[in-house]
Amino acid sequence: MTHQIMVVEDDPNIRDIVTAYLKKEGYDVKTAESAEKAMELTQSQSPDMWILDIMLPGIDGYEFCKQIRQTSDVPIIIISAKDEELDKILGLELGSDDYLTKPFSPRELVARVKRHLKRWDVQHRSEVDHVNEETLKAGRLTIYPKERRIFWENQEVETSTKEFELLSILTQNVNRAFSREELLTRIWGFDYFGSDRAVDDLIKRLRKKLENLPIETVWGYGYRLRSEEDDK
Known part of the structure; x- marks a missing residue:
């Protein structure tokens, strides 16, 4: 399967x-000079990965990353001239998977693209390991x-891939407390670098979508x- 990268x-x-470098590796590459243009181009088909600059005209890369994460969990790599640690942390906390500072080596970018797409493919082939094939029920949740x-x-509720995985894990283990670190590892993988x-x-997004869902903070x-x- 050929991955599409925006x-x-x-x-x-x-x-x-x-x-040029990504096409040389066999990827299907689409480009846009702004977030607004990218949204137009991806209305009919979402890409398998995003590579975002931060300093974009109109909607900046941080805000666009946040918007993507509301509906998609595909890998996002941020490229930016900003080299401050706080900028990198902000990008990761908004949902990006990686942060590369300009100027960068195109070969390094390609290597990171391959790594993230490989992890993404493995993660989604093994999603069955995260949940039973039987129907999961917990009170008013099915x-x-x-x-x-x-x-x-x-009432059916639309969720992103990671929201689905998190809720499935919790539903399979009602009343069990999970640490944030364990949930990060099970959902994002061992090599996730972020907060x-x-x-x-x-959790915040799930509480908003499923009002009165009994998720407790430990x-x-x-x-x-x-x-x-x-x-009762």
């Missing part, structure tokens, strides 16, 4: 060089792993899905 970069020279559908109070606030963000540790039987 490169969003307003500098035409960098855009052309990155495109999950159909094969169909990848979630129902809360008999455990990524887990907090997933202060200083992590989270657990409480059995609704305990409330």
Whole structure:
């Protein structure tokens, strides 16, 4: 399968060089000079990876990364002239998988692209390991792993891949407390480099989508899905 990569970069020279190197490796590459243009080009088909510049006209790379993460969990690599540690941390906390500082070696970028896409492929081939093939139920929550559908109070709820995985893990282990570090490893993988606030963000999004979902915060540790039987 040929992976499609969307490169969003307003500098035409960098855009052309990155495109040439990626196409040489056999990738299907689409390009855009702004986030707005990229959204137009991906309405009918979402890419398998995003490469985003930060300093874009209009919507900047940070905000666009955040928007992508609301609906997709494909790998995102940020490329930026900003080399401050806080900028890198912000990019990772907003959902990017990697951060590369300009000027960079195109070969290094290609190597990182290969690594992230390989991990992505392995992770999604083995998603079955995260959930049972049987229907998962916990109180008012029902999950159909094969169909990848979630129902809360008999209403279907749309979730991203990582939201689905997190909720499936918690539902399989009702009342068990998971540390943030364990959830990071099980959902993002062992080589994830970023803050455990990524887990907090997933939980926040799930609480918003599934109102009154009994996910409890275990202060200083992590989270657990409480059995609704305990409330009776």
